[in-house]
Amino acid sequence: MRKLIYGMNTTLDGYIAAPGDDIGWSGPPSEELFRFWLAHEQASGLSLYGRKLWETMSPYWQTRDGQPDATPDEIAFARAWRDTPKVVFSSTLDTVEGNARLVTGDAVAEIARLKAEDGAPLSIGGATLAATALRAGLIDEYVIATHPVLVGAGTPFFTALDTWVNLNLLETRTSPGGVVLTTYETRRS
Template identity: 40%
Template structure:
């Protein structure tokens, strides 16, 4: 079975609002390395729409937007080219190399995990919460940034039960951020 991995950036006070976390070249390289460990991405509607708006290659010109730094281009190209699955009951269709996932979430994700490949990678807040409740995430990565946001959404709000995790690796970055990978204790 291909593993389902979750990675998210978070501040020291638990905020996971991407606008509260500065991007830098080293962290973008790390994200590209993470994406290379998966052959498909799994998004909920909100994350899919946010990522598509930011990272989809412009169809007409193929040129990067003015705001995009040169060191962001590898991430943009990688996420643009990767297969995507979108869990949504409100969208009628998706494109951007994506297909909709409908029906029973647990069964649908188990089927995706059974397909051949190197792994699935999930992002966002609400979908990972649902997948955690179902015990479907095989690896969690929290990239903790040395910043206090004082606002914003937090991770796993409303989780119905404790999930015991085992630290399997950690990596420090020049910015002071630390990426910590955990696997569930099963």
């Protein structure tokens, strides 16, 4: 059985995007934070994306390694991102490109099926898709990079829950710029 990991950058008040889908609050990541996310991408056997995150990531990372101003870390991330198979969940898209396939049906059933397979961990991104998986009890681990900024509103990392989810802290560390990296696992009874 594969582990499902939900990880993203958040503000201190818990948003992954400010109003208008603005992610400018995160600024350019430190080298250490960028390498943290690179290692996360390299460890993933399959990435699950909601439509909005797919539409943000895909145009940039599909070709970033070919841009003349790309750093060595960006080149490595672009290649790892492109090489990692992806499943995009959307009821509005007709097609996806690259190393991805589109699922327009029941996200919970498909995620459960993918988790039941053998292999490297699954990563999930996008607040709406992750909320669906969270409510279904499918997320095993949370990786949160909390930035020292308050935005007051926007897209929350966690949406409203139907029940409590108890967690165990696995790791905490601080990255340059005051970003706190925490990893939690879901406590199963």
